[in-house]
Amino acid sequence: MLQKIFIKTFGCQMNEYDSNRIFDSVKKIGFEKTNIYENADCYLLNTCHIRDKAKEKVYHEIGRVKKIFRFKKKPLVIITGCVAQAENQEMLKREPYIDLIIGPQSYHKINHTILNFIKEKKKIEETEFDVVSKFEYLSKIKNNFSKVSSFLTIQEGCDKFCHFCVVPYTRGPEYSRPINQILDEAKYLADNGTKEIILLGQNVNAYNYNNNKLSNLILEIEKLSKVKRIRYTTSHPNDMSVDLIEVYKSSKKLMPLIHLPVQSGSNKILKSMNRNHNIKEYLKIFEKLKQINPHIEFSSDFIIGYPGENNQDFKDTIDLIKKINFINSYSFIFSPRPGTVAENLKIIDKEISIKRLEIIQKLLSENQIKTNKSLRNHTVDVLVENLTEDKTKAFGRSEHMTPVFFNGKQDDIGKIVKVKINDSNRNSLFGELINISKKKVA
């Protein structure tokens, strides 16, 4: 019997990738996707545990589903992702509306678990770390989400244990997928229309499979002629190895934007976060890459109001932002997470954290506005991803990931075109197509 599944995803890009792969799997047992809550026979929530707010959203969302289905047949409710892993049995106790809990390293068991539940109605929690079997299983099921720009997970988990972070507990130890598995998936995506591959990992630049590092992988993917752009995220400064920095010299397809979260500009705070690097080392990476290609830009994540952050530490973060001129960055107030070292540290005054966050976000936003403004009257290369909803414009991204809207057509989708920028705001660029590449991207 055909069943309809509604999938809602919270959190990072890896969760987005996972949701797509989960759908690739459940399709095999007769599920099709719906975007309408009311039509769902199965409701799957792929969750994030990174901050407390992200976790609470899960319970709100279930409350919403309960309301929608008050007078209807209850859907099968499945919780996947990092909250599933972190809270496991607790979730079943706190919210009896939930039927199945499946952690991120158990997605290969999802079909079996669902079929079993339909037969026996037994609530179950699958949260073992079995990442090898997961990727072996998912590699046999084709990744059918080849968009112009597609995610591809190459590495999962983390051994770094930053004192604020739950990821080592929710995703498990660092694991690098076999290189051939990744190349097969990249080829399949490219053969089905993908022009840009975004390699994913919690510490993507820690990738190492039998001494094949991220730099080798980038050069291998680059050989696929249909792939025009390569990106990777998220990197840790300690894994910006010489070979990875050097690959910016030889690679023709690696994009000049590096998401390299620094978290804080203060050495004291970095130490207490257990980041294992200091600002001098971070700046060295920045300078080396700028020397190779001055066009390379940096983006980052910042944690504001980490325990012990005083005015000077905060000023150090501001100074670093001014020095590097980060674009496209994220900033959040520190959220104490269960089981982490920082959980029990004395948190600083909430009002102060809010004020600091406002200052940082204003500064980041000003940088962004300035950077985008500087592109007016310049030509940028845009990989065209789609038409806007009203079909009046085309939408794509610059080499620095900035959304660009211009007078493109359906036929431009999947091509790299040149757009002359005539306007901009904080988030986007607007312009006119100046030259449709004669050569169609194969």
Ligand code: SAM
């Ligand atoms: N592995 C990446 C790294 O080392 O930078 C980060 C991955 S984490 C999924 C994404 C971001 O969430 C982090 O860079 C950090 O800024 C933020 N984050 C993690 N734990 C947090 C916490 N307890 N409170 C606030 N922000 C947090």
Ligand code: SF4
């Ligand atoms: Fe979390 Fe990243 Fe630190 Fe790992 S390296 S513990 S994922 S912030």
Ligand code: F3S
């Ligand atoms: Fe959230 Fe897990 Fe990603 S905690 S940010 S979904 S790795």
